[in-house]
Amino acid sequence: MSGKRPKAAGVLFKDENGDLHQAFLSDSRRSEIILSCGAIGTPQMLLLSGVGPRNELEEKKISAVAHNEFVGTGMADNPMNTIFVPFKKPVEQSLIQTVGITKMGVYIEASSGFGQSNDSIQCHHGIMSAEIGQLSTLPPKQRTPEAIQAYIKRKKDIPHEAFKGGFILEKIANPISTGQLRLINTNVEDNPSVTFNYFKHPRDLQRCVDGIRMATKMVQSEHFTNFTQCDKQTTDKILNISVSANVNLVPKHTNDTKSLEQFCKDTVITIWHYHGGCHVGKVVSRRDQKVLGVDRLRIVDGSVFDESPGTNPQATVMMMGRYMGLKILRDRLGKQLVFRG
Ligand SMILES: Cc1cc2nc3c(=O)[nH]c(=O)nc-3n(C[C@H](O)[C@H](O)[C@H](O)COP(=O)(O)OP(=O)(O)OC[C@H]3O[C@@H](n4cnc5c(N)ncnc54)[C@H](O)[C@@H]3O)c2cc1C
Structure with a gap:
């Protein structure tokens, strides 16, 4: 110039x-x-x-x-949170097919797939779990085939239920919380530092809480309990599976399953939007x-x-x-x- x-x-x-x-x-x-x-x-x-x-x-x-x-x-980035839904028996694998658009600006989607074997990590949902789970805690350049194999071997660290069934995710449309991008250095090949400040605005946090509440309510409905390992008493368990699936690098808290606010903050992930x-x-x-x-x-x-x-x-x-x-x-x-x- x-x-x-x-x-x-x-x-x-x-x-x-x-x-x-x-x-x-x-x-x-x-x-x-x-x-x-x-x-x-x-x-x-x-x-x-x-x-x-x-x-x-x-x-x-x-x-x-x-x-x-x-x-x-x-x-800005539309924050996403998921709850894992363990099923009693294998379910058909399915990508996200339907979106529930709620009046509160929360979008609800579901994905499932357990396949026929116990080694469901090979199946669609397993892969999805792997992607949004441990692998998302690895910087992209470190996601080598060896790292992925090592992850699969370590998968017993994650509650097995996390790979049985599917998950319901909820995303926030038009988040109010925003952040900034800053250069770390002048090398174009190095990533800049980016902060999205997920849930900094209380309205975003409230919408997440409403979304998770709605998702757990759905899991407890009769349509679901015919298939899932959940009932009204097991909400804590569902949330606990989701927390211990370790989907991000955010430190976890002991009240993650008691406070939905804390659950939202501690289990937030990107869906790359x-x-x-x-x-x-x-x-x-x-x-x-x-x-x-x-x-x-x-x-x-x-x-x-x-x-x-x-x-x-x-x-x-x-x-x-x-x-x-x-x-x-x-x-x-x-x-x-x-x-x-
Ligand atoms: C893993 C993942 C899954 C996604 N899944 C979906 C989905 O299913 N449906 C959907 O609608 N959206 C999806 N998205 C979001 C969607 O891809 C993005 O919103 C969209 O591609 C953004 O378009 P863009 O043109 O702004 O940027 P991009 O599509 O990211 O294009 C930017 C391009 O610039 C290149 N580039 C960047 N820096 C440089 C540089 N310094 N020199 C040269 N080239 C450079 C990049 O390599 C890239 O090719 C997904 C995103 C990701 C990351």
């Missing part, structure tokens, strides 16, 4: 062999860079390029190209998602979202991509482009 009003000049990138390349924009009015590195990658790229809070950039000895206090702020960090109106313009204060730079990805749907966000991200693609074409071609569908 150079000149009085900064403008994007090009990109520095590595190819698949790890060789570094530079690519520069031409002088054409149409030339621009579109950043699509996602909710974590895009704010990180802006900060590394000198667009962000001046003091944070100076701290990392990055020369500030454009001061913007909002880059990396408003990071993080968003924000480059909000519309704060980091990019409302009209065309161009980075404010910088020319020839636009963002099209989940980092611009204020909120993410309670269900799966990919369709919304793709819709935005299509919308922006058509908008860019229309701006370039004027009225020649007709929108259909």
Whole structure:
């Protein structure tokens, strides 16, 4: 970036062999860079390029190209909590098929699958449990085949019931709690530090409590008790299985099964729906998602979202991509482009 009003000049990138390349924009009015590195990658790229809070950039000895206090702020992730539901006998494996959308903004989903053998770790639910369980406590780069095998061998540490049956999960739509993204260093290949502050806002916590209450009520309904090992007396047991399945690195508390608030805080996990960090109106313009204060730079990805749907966000991200693609074409071609569908 150079000149009085900064403008994007090009990109520095590595190819698949790890060789570094530079690519520069031409002088054409149409030339621009579109950043699509996602909710974590895009704010990180802006900060590394000198667009962000001046003091944070100076701290990392990055020369500030454009001061913007909002880059990396408003990071949010829809928190998810699960309760494991042990079944009396094997049930058909099933992915999440239905979503219960409650009036309180809690989304309820279920997944099951025990297969026919006792070694259900091989089955869908086992794998899901493994993924959201111990493996989620391992940094992605350490999830080697050997680490996964070692986990399977250690699975007896986890209550066996956790692998029998399925689980009910509840997610919070549009969490009010937000956090921030900060650079740890100036190496683009290192992850930045990200904080989502799950349940910092009491309303988010209350919604989780309501969701877990609803989920345990469902498990205690007759429809479920015909199949499950649960009855009204075993809520503690269900919660206890979920707590001891050790789904995250958060320290556990002795009152996890007594206080649903504590249960929510201690068993929260991500379902990878993080968003924000480059909000519309704060980091990019409302009209065309161009980075404010910088020319020839636009963002099209989940980092611009204020909120993410309670269900799966990919369709919304793709819709935005299509919308922006058509908008860019229309701006370039004027009225020649007709929108259909
Ligand atoms: C494990 C997992 C499961 C998911 N399951 C679902 C699901 O079932 N349904 C659903 O709707 N959503 C799902 N999601 C969420 C969904 O994938 C995201 O919401 C969506 O992909 C976000 O789109 P994006 O364009 O913002 O970012 P991304 O899709 O993350 O795209 C960002 C891209 O930028 C690249 N990148 C980042 N930094 C750099 C860099 N410095 N240099 C070069 N490239 C870079 C990344 O490799 C990535 O390819 C899942 C997410 C995860 C992680």
